[in-house]
Amino acid sequence: MPHCPLDPEVLRATLEAAGLRCTPQRLAVYDHLAQAEHHPTAEEVFRAVRTEVPRISLATVYKALEALVETGVAARLPAVAGDSGARYDARRDPHYHFRCLRTGTVHDLPTHFDPDLVARLDPELAAYLSRRGFQVTGYRLELLGFQSPADDTRRDGARNLTATAGDGERPS
Numbered sequence: 001m002p003h004c005p006l007d008p009e010v011l012r013a014t015l016e017a018a019g020l021r022c023t024p025q026r027l028a029v030y031d032h033l034a035q036a037e038h039h040p041t042a043e044e045v046f047r048a049v050r051t052e053v054p055r056i057s058l059a060t061v062y063k064a065l066e067a068l069v070e071t072g073v074a075a076r077l078p079a080v081a082g083d084s085g086a087r088y089d090a091r092r093d094p095h096y097h098f099r100c101l102r103t104g105t106v107h108d109l110p111t112h113f114d115p116d117l118v119a120r121l122d123p124e125l126a127a128y129l130s131r132r133g134f135q136v137t138g139y140r141l142e143l144l145g146f147q148s149p150a151d152d153t154r155r156d157g158a159r160n161l162t163a164t165a166g167d168g169e170r171p172s
């Protein structure tokens, strides 16, 4: 799935427009996040970035990630039971995920995002939500399951799992 990380100057301008400083630590955190495919936790980002920026602290990484989320440069994926914390995503376009409940890792699904999926799921939902006074601003789709340990590093594992998960998603 194509993903274009932000140019450092665009990142700097975005942070500064929000009144936030674009520090080397924040740039390093963003660079790692933009390259990582598994949507790392703050601690994972910390462990990776520490090798390039030895004096960085976990608190600084947390603050950098929150600055990226606050400015819309990155998204925070809430933790699920058993995971060690929220995960972070540098992709800005709407997309779907699949999450391994054993390792907690989250990957992008290699398929296009369908903005009309909820209406397709049930055409009555829009009227129901409108009656409840609920305004829909978006939706998330995350497939949950277990990735075989042997497949953890397989890049094409995503496509295989899509087919498997898709079969399981059929209404019974």
Ligand SMILES: [Zn+2]
Pocket (backbone or CB within 6 Å): 039, 089, 091, 095, 096, 097, 107, 108
């Ligand atoms: Zn993602």
